[in-house]
Amino acid sequence: MIITARDIGIDLGTSNVVLCARGRGVITREPSVVALDRSTGRILKSGLEAERMLGRTPGNVAALHPLQKGVVCDFELTEYMIRELIKKVVSFSLVKPRVIVSVPSCVTEVEERAVVDAAIAAGARKVCLIEADLAAALGSGMDISKAEGNMVVDVGAGTTDCAVLSLGGIVRSHSVKVAGDAFDEAIIRYIRKKHSLLIGKNTAEELKKNIGCVFPRPEEVGMEVKGRCLMTGLPRVVSISSSEMIEAFDDVSGRIIEAIHAVLEGTPPELVADIAENGIVLTGGGSLLWGFERLIESSTSIKTRCADDAEMCVAYGIVRSLDRIGDMEDGPLNLARKKRLSE
Ligand SMILES: Nc1ncnc2c1ncn2[C@@H]1O[C@H](COP(=O)(O)OP(=O)(O)OP(=O)(O)O)[C@@H](O)[C@H]1O
Numbered sequence: 001m002i003i004t005a006r007d008i009g010i011d012l013g014t015s016n017v018v019l020c021a022r023g024r025g026v027i028t029r030e031p032s033v034v035a036l037d038r039s040t041g042r043i044l045k046s047g048l049e050a051e052r053m054l055g056r057t058p059g060n061v062a063a064l065h066p067l068q069k070g071v072v073c074d075f076e077l078t079e080y081m082i083r084e085l086i087k088k089v090v091s092f093s094l095v096k097p098r099v100i101v102s103v104p105s106c107v108t109e110v111e112e113r114a115v116v117d118a119a120i121a122a123g124a125r126k127v128c129l130i131e132a133d134l135a136a137a138l139g140s141g142m143d144i145s146k147a148e149g150n151m152v153v154d155v156g157a158g159t160t161d162c163a164v165l166s167l168g169g170i171v172r173s174h175s176v177k178v179a180g181d182a183f184d185e186a187i188i189r190y191i192r193k194k195h196s197l198l199i200g201k202n203t204a205e206e207l208k209k210n211i212g213c214v215f216p217r218p219e220e221v222g223m224e225v226k227g228r229c230l231m232t233g234l235p236r237v238v239s240i241s242s243s244e245m246i247e248a249f250d251d252v253s254g255r256i257i258e259a260i261h262a263v264l265e266g267t268p269p270e271l272v273a274d275i276a277e278n279g280i281v282l283t284g285g286g287s288l289l290w291g292f293e294r295l296i297e298s299s300t301s302i303k304t305r306c307a308d309d310a311e312m313c314v315a316y317g318i319v320r321s322l323d324r325i326g327d328m329e330d331g332p333l334n335l336a337r338k339k340r341l342s343e
Pocket residue numbers: 012013014015016017069070132155156157158159160179180181205208209284285286287288289290311
């Protein structure tokens with residue numbers, strides 16, 4: 001069924017895109033992946049359909065991620081993906097929709113321009129950008145309208161966006177290109193080094209979700225993984241424990257903690273006192289990694305909680321922003337320049 005909508009929102013994530021529309025809320029969440037026929041160079045499908053295709057097609061079909069580390073890395077594939085999303089909600093092409101798209105707060109002007117141009121090329125009439133951390137705060141149900149400090153940390157797949165918000169806007173923010181994907185890569189590196197075993201990205205993600213943790217679990221858990229032995233080149237099985245995961249993640253979680261500290265250090269003391277009172281809210285799929293709240297609590301002494309529906313918060317925030325799309329400035333936000341000016 002096609003739902004006609006003139007104002008739509010897209011949480012354009014590294015690993016998932018969420019499509020929403022004004023008055024309808026969230027419509028679909030699907031992997032941000034595009035299937036491409038390598039032999040002809042033809043784009044075949046995007047999203048869930050692309051993912052479904054992959055297991056069932058010959059080797060010349062490749063799965064490509066149009067976004068890397070939160071920003072557009074392939075313009076044509078991003079445009080295709082956005083066009084397919086717009087088709088789901090806009091019934092005929094005479095009515096071009098206005099679109100709100102989320103971007104990480106560390107985005108450069110060139111990267112902003114790529115998102116805007118891709119959405120225009122895909123059929124949008126007006127494109128407004130919103131910082132992922134602002135959208136995450138709005139969508140987590142946090143009241144940011146008061147003159148009071150609140151802090152949100154959105155851990156996605158490609159980027160972690162940390163921000164302090166007050167009076168409806170961002171007071172201080174910092175974004176690092178380290179999040180869920182970096183944890184997967186850390187697992188692959190660790191197992192290769194410690195166990196001389198080569199594992200794939202899917203196995204690493206499975207390990208992360210099942211036994212991964214960034215803070216000691218009350219009870220140790222373990223999992224067996226299959227891979228290719230680097231010595232013999234043959235398949236081998238090893239047992240991995242949750243405490244090994246903490247060791248593997250040390251560097252990545254350290255960088256996220258550093259980003260949180262950097263934001264807190266640059267925040268006016270009165271607002272920091274409010275944050276100590278209100279706590280830190282975690283959003284994004286990456287924040288579902290076991291022990292994230294505890295790790296942040298132990299390193300900042302500020303109580304931390306994971307938002308309900310953490311993976312959907314940015315999209316929920318975009319849905320709220322759609323009501324005021326008429327007042328929003330279109331085109332690139334020039335976030336990078338604004339940030340430099342405020343520092
Ligand atoms: N239960 C879980 N435990 C640990 N990690 C998880 C869990 N569920 C999802 N993730 C991770 O969350 C990430 C996806 O989260 P999300 O959809 O918020 O990212 P994204 O919005 O696509 O990325 P970004 O905002 O960085 O561009 C993936 O790295 C995935 O492995």
